[in-house]
Amino acid sequence: MSADGLRELAVAAGLRVLAAGRWPESAADVVLPVLPGFVASSFSPLAAEAARRCLDAHPSGAGAGGPVTAVVVASALGDLAGAVRVAGAVDGGERLGPLLFFQAVPNAVAGHLAARRDLTGPVVCVGDARSGVAVAEGLLADGDAGLALLVLxxxxxxxxxxxxAAAVLLAPPDAY
Known part of the structure; x- marks a missing residue:
């Protein structure tokens, strides 16, 4: 799903889209930026770069001093490349390094984003974009967060x- 598709889902759910970002954005996006602490997979760097572009596109950003912001990561397969690497190591009797253990679950990058951008709301991972929008909608409606960063x-x-990867910064329909 594209950033536009993610935006359309959110708007259809009645949410305001404050900013969006994606990887790749253009033909110039050839080499994904390295994300320190994450190895052997593009999953976390994809999520982090789309989120960075989204948050940087919002005039006031999100995080420090702003509204409580939730992070919702959606992915049908999770960190597929990481899982394949871990399975191969286990099958081959290799010792897994601590970085692979750390990033073995998709919420590792959600926590990374929250810590790096001072996003103090809930962190949730789900299996698809529609579920991500539904979770973001619930967190915003319940007051658990004032904003929600949804990353697919x-x-x-x-x-x-x-x-x-695509990311949208979402707000309730009557806010901001």
Whole structure:
């Protein structure tokens, strides 16, 4: 799903889209920026770069001093490349390094985003974009967060296939 598709889902749910970002944005996006502490997979760097672009696109950003902001990560397959790497190591009797253990769950990057951008709201991971919008809608409606950063990550199940991420910063319909 594209950033536009994510935006459309959110708008259809009655949410305001304050900013959006994605990877890749253009043909110039060839090499994904490295995300320190995350190895052997593009999942977390994809999520982090789309989130960075989204948050940087919002005039006041999100985080320090702003409204409580939730982080919702949506992905149908989770960190597929990381899971394949871990399974191969286990099958081969290899010792797994601590970084692979740390990033073995998709919410590792959600926690990373929250810590780096001072996002103090709930952190949730779900299996698809519609569920992500529904969770964001619930967190905003219940007052658990004033904003929600929704990040959708799609890794390819085929080596060399297209990988992408989209992020939207969401607010309740009557806020901001």
């Amino acid at each position: 990550v799609e890794q390819s199940a085929v080596p060399g296939g297209a990988e992408r």
